[in-house]
Amino acid sequence: RVARATITRLPRYLAYLEGLDAQAKTVSSQQLADGAAVKDAIVRRDMSDLGITGTRGVGYDVAELVEHLHRELGRGEARRVVIIGAGHLGLALANYRGFGDAGFKLVGIYDADPELFGNAAGDARVSNVAELEKDLAGNPGTLGIVTVPGGVAQDIVDRLVAAGVKSILSFAPTTLSHPDDVDVRHMDLATELQVLAYFAR
Amino acid sequence: RVARATITRLPRYLAYLEGLDAQAKTVSSQQLADGAAVKDAIVRRDMSDLGITGTRGVGYDVAELVEHLHRELGRGEARRVVIIGAGHLGLALANYRGFGDAGFKLVGIYDADPELFGNAAGDARVSNVAELEKDLAGNPGTLGIVTVPGGVAQDIVDRLVAAGVKSILSFAPTTLSHPDDVDVRHMDLATELQVLAYFAR
Ligand SMILES: NC(=O)c1ccc[n+]([C@@H]2O[C@H](COP(=O)([O-])OP(=O)(O)OC[C@H]3O[C@@H](n4cnc5c(N)ncnc54)[C@H](O)[C@@H]3O)[C@@H](O)[C@H]2O)c1
Numbered sequence A, B: 001r002v003a004r005a006t007i008t009r010l011p012r013y014l015a016y017l018e019g020l021d022a023q024a025k026t027v028s029s030q031q032l033a034d035g036a037a038v039k040d041a042i043v044r045r046d047m048s049d050l051g052i053t054g055t056r057g058v059g060y061d062v063a064e065l066v067e068h069l070h071r072e073l074g075r076g077e078a079r080r081v082v083i084i085g086a087g088h089l090g091l092a093l094a095n096y097r098g099f100g101d102a103g104f105k106l107v108g109i110y111d112a113d114p115e116l117f118g119n120a121a122g123d124a125r126v127s128n129v130a131e132l133e134k135d136l137a138g139n140p141g142t143l144g145i146v147t148v149p150g151g152v153a154q155d156i157v158d159r160l161v162a163a164g165v166k167s168i169l170s171f172a173p174t175t176l177s178h179p180d181d182v183d184v185r186h187m188d189l190a191t192e193l194q195v196l197a198y199f200a201r
């Protein structure tokens, strides 16, 4: 298991490598550092954490590096995602092509508002949240994204957990309780803005 | 200047402290660790990086800690934010109460689609993006959030930079060029999902 900060850098290394000209056979840690906007020393530490070795003076083999990063990120495996809450944020995520590029497949988006049922949302159509358990049955390993108002978030998380979902990304501004074997991560865009403002002073 | 990772933890410490009962006068690093879902050793390192000392066996003074964290995060200063792109993502951000709670004030949201002009978006109304420069004139220090399609993101960033904006948070899936004295940070929710999936395996 590598550190979370390392995982967040791997998609950036991949984006740079996949943007290289087909003739590029090798890449140096410095090129990778410039391409991914990361310090050279961090690139070398990340590569050694992943057990990836380059050749002194030559660098890393591009094809080998891409293959290794794909394996590390589980890119070959189709990862199923459901979104609960088809409001502004849910729809923005459903329509975001970046999820597909990273190997995620939206298999369902749910809401409680009958006005929204059947509307297109990315590759899916909005379903009635009452169908959630039926659709999740027999599909272990599905990831859940929670984009409902804070007041109903705990109820939705409880339903996802009862249906066997083990990993949840929540945008709702509430602290959620969940069993220890379920990974619930909170996302707060205000924190990103806070970081931006801190370094602007 | 403290590290970025430390800054992202401060709002979590504040949220825990501000949720405490009014009678709580002191808090231990362990309580803070549990409240903010952070390891105790990291709490102590963060506090020492910020120059905050507790009393051995007693802990930190709650009122003093809150005041110090507010100052560090610039909570007292009203930070002006503009959002460019009033689509799904732009509207989700404009309506998000978490920005106001963190001390950010949405002063304008802009779009190029005349159908959207005048619509309510959080505390603002959607304006014509042609007005952007006029509205930014004389307001240095405004932060920019870019939620337009990838194809127009560079043009919008160029306009923000020319209007004097120094800090930009972009959600557009494109690499953006900008002068060295302008801080442009990219946000990719696919990376958050990638981290969740990595630890789920
Ligand atoms: N963490 C962040 O950075 C961030 C940013 C923006 C918004 N948010 C939060 O994300 C959430 C969604 O924001 P939004 O702008 O999309 O709000 P929204 O009101 O546009 O959408 C919420 C949707 O949830 C649906 N819903 C309500 N109860 C439901 C239930 N029981 N089951 C299924 N669906 C249900 C509603 O019908 C609506 O379509 C809010 O909690 C908001 O505070 C967080």
Ligand SMILES: NC(=O)c1ccc[n+]([C@@H]2O[C@H](COP(=O)([O-])OP(=O)(O)OC[C@H]3O[C@@H](n4cnc5c(N)ncnc54)[C@H](O)[C@@H]3O)[C@@H](O)[C@H]2O)c1
Residues within 6 Å of the ligand: A091, A092, A093, A095, A096, A097, A098, B084, B085, B086, B087, B088, B089, B090, B110, B111, B112, B113, B129, B147, B148, B149, B150, B152, B156, B170, B171, B172, B173, B187, B188, B189, B190
């Ligand atoms: N990074 C992430 O995690 C993430 C997640 C979701 C969406 N996105 C990206 O965010 C962007 C917005 O997503 P969305 O779902 O809100 O799309 P959307 O199509 O709903 O909204 C885009 C808005 O931009 C407006 N626009 C187009 N050209 C403009 C211009 N020149 N000036 C001002 N406004 C202009 C459009 O009229 C539209 O209202 C897209 O680039 C999408 O790829 C990123």
